[in-house]
Every structure is written in structure tokens, then in C-alpha cells.
Amino acid sequence: MLSSLVLLLILTAHSYGETPAMKLILTKKALQYGSQLGTQWMQQKVQSVSIPQVQGSVSLGLLGNVDYVLSEMTVTRCILPEPSVQFDEGTGGLQTAVTGLSIWVSGRWNTHYGLIHDGGSFDLSLSNIGMSSAVKLGNDHMGHLTISIAFCSARISDITINVQGGGSLLFKPFVDRNKGQIKSQIEGKICPEIRRLVEDLTQHLTAMDVSVSVSHNLIMELPLTSAPSVQSSNLHLDFKGEFYNAQHHTEPTFQAEPFTLTPHGDYMLHLGLSEFSVNSASYAYFSAGLLQVQINDSMIPPSSPFHLNTSFFGSFIPQLPKMFPNMLMELHVVAREVPMFRFISDEVDLGLLASVKAFAIHPNKTLVPLFKLNINSSFTCKVFFSQGKMRGSAMMNTFTLALASSEVGIFQTTILENVMKIGMKTMFLPKLNAKLSEGTVLPSFHQLHLDNPVVKVEVGFVAISSDVTV
16 A cells, blocks of 8 residues: 555655755645555455465463464455555654454465374454554655654454364364464564565665656656655655756756745645756756757748848848858857746746857858857746646747857848847747647656646746646
């Protein structure tokens, strides 16, 4: 059951102790859903559960001892009420209680008294089992989530055993007289088995590879930066949330700033992603030299009034077609600095500083440098969820053009700037907004999907509130 609950924690790791760029809050509603998942999982898995054998010895006084073993036990039926699960501030984790659990088991019995050996089969029912336990959540020095048992107790109200085969007629009275001891033996197996399962789960968590591959070039690291914070109504998890280039693992020149994520509405989870997280992805692309593009005339629609050739640019640079008559051109667009996103109330601002190097293409395909322009621009984007996808719309705020260097002489850029503004508004932005309106489905994690999410851009971070489904 803990396995399904832990799925909701979105577990990850590597290093810790840094300002988190990602925060996750799980609510009681999430805990209840996790409890339902755990109950369903146990109902499916219970018949394949391995039950340790039970063995003991009963004294017959002066006649010696009778040794017995109950083995090869398998669950044939189970009534599993949904457990009560709650956040436990005292232990810093989760507390679980189950009452009314009943299990039917079949297996083999064997007895040993001196040289006398006997055995057969049995059917056993354990009625109205009550279990309670609490797990403490923490993190290790590498930032992995850790889970440990804080306490555990188990009680079986009644046990019934029907034996067949062998000397069962003689063994049955023996069982009836000593079923209290057998019940105690079984009770004593429950909590050690739970502890073993929790230890196995912790070992699995500490072995997890937590660097999530976002694309061929981009990975995201999600270490816990501190131990989970448990309150009576929710659970807070802080993650590093930083993107890196897959080939060049370098730290950005800026740092994450603290932010506060506050739950609101009746949702299972609340996720906060800071500016730093998004800007670290931008830095990863920039530092790897991936924020550049080459544009040639074949990429421009034939019907466009704007074309990449020396004749068209002769309208702005009269000397150009004289020096390079009737030649196609190619533009190399490169980001001059890391494009930085800024989250303000209900919108995302982006500053983009780029340089454009223009080349003439000789008939032999040789590129001849012509001039270099510097572009300073800024954009505003609205972000929203619609029909299960994250969508957006963008508008251009500013666009300026300046001549940085020239191999064809000095020329004025005012008219060219106006033409490029028109091109941005009539060609680039419509295509960008068409792509943004298509939207993207947020990736699932361990088969968990966001259900009817709501996004809100706050100052310094974006908050997503949602339910989840499996």
C-alpha cells in the first residue's frame, strides 16, 4: 500500500541543500486517493503475497514437547477495508490504520513428537485484523527520499483452523487448545514483514536515477533540497528543479530565488515552478550553442514581399546590389545573451537579445560576410490550460535594430527595422501563436496524469493546481 502512496510523492534525488526551484504540496485529497490506489493494489497482489511459515513448540509437561510448522501458506480470500491514512506531524510522515481486515489462508501442517511425524493440509481464517503504523519521511545526504518505520502494531481478534489429512482427528483438539499461541505467532510476523517491505522500498528509492531526460539535449535534475515538511493537512516537498544540457553540465551564472507556494482550492496537488527553473533550461541551450538558426530564401513563402536576396536589401543598402548583384542571401541568427524569462502576475515576459549575420551566397555556394545587426526585443506570453493541454499566446512588446559591423559600408537601419517589425508581426508571431495554441500535454510521471489542471502565473513563479489520475 505504501508503494502506491509514494507514487504521489514524485520521488527523486541527487544533491541537496540548495534553494528549491520547484515545490510540490500534496493535500489530504491526494492522500485519500493514494489510499484508494493502495487498497486496489493490495486486492490485486494479496494472493501472490509470500507468507512466512509459522513454527513453534507446545509443552506436554513430563511427556516432552510437540513441534509444529505451518507452511506453504497462500491467501485464498481477503476482505480489505480502505485504510485510514493521515499526515502525522509528530513523526514527520504518514500514519496508517486498518480495521476489519479478514484473510483466509490454506497451507500445510506438520508436527514432530519424538519419532512421530505427521502432517496434512489446513484452512485458516484470520478475522477482524487491526493494524496501525507510522512511517517517517526524510532525505539522505544525496537528497533521496527515505522512509522508515516509526511504530507498528498488529492485532488479530480471532483465528479459526480446520485441519485435514494425517492424524487430523488427533491434531484438531491440539490446535483448538493452542490456537492462541498460533495466533500470537502469526501476529508477531506482521510488523517485521511490514518493516522489511519499507526497507526494500527505501533501497529502491535510493537506487533511482532521478535525472529526467526532457529531450536529446536537455535533462532535469530533481533532488530533494531538504527533508519533507509534514503538516496536519498537507505535505511539502522541495526540489532542485534545475535543467542542464545533456552534454555540457555547467551551472548558470544566476541563482534560484526563494518563493512561497500556497495551496488553494480543493485539489490533490499544487506545483510551483520558479523563473530559475525555466531560465536554467534557457541557459543550458545557450551555453551549448543551440540557440541559433540559419535562414535562407527557400524558407520564406514565395508570396511574401520579403525575400533574402541582394536586390531586395538594395532598397535599404543601395551599395549592396552593386557589390553583389542578383545574389541570394543567408542570415545566421544567434542569441547574444541568455534569453531570460520573468514571471509577473498573470503573464510571462521574455527578453531576447540576438545578432543577425548576413551573407551573400556566391554561385559556388561560398558565403561572403556582408554585415551584422544587433536585435533587442521583448515579448509577453499568456499561459493557460484548455482541453487537457497547456496553451499560450504571445505578443511583441519592443523591437529595435542597430548596425554592429559592416563589410559593405555604413547604412541606416531605420527602414529595415520597420520592415522587420512588420515581418515579425505578420509572419513570425502568427506561426508562433498557432504553435502555442496547439498546446502541449504535460508529461506523466509513473503513469500519473494531471486531471483538469489550473495554471496561474505569480510573481517569480508559475503555480499549477490539479487532481491526478492513474
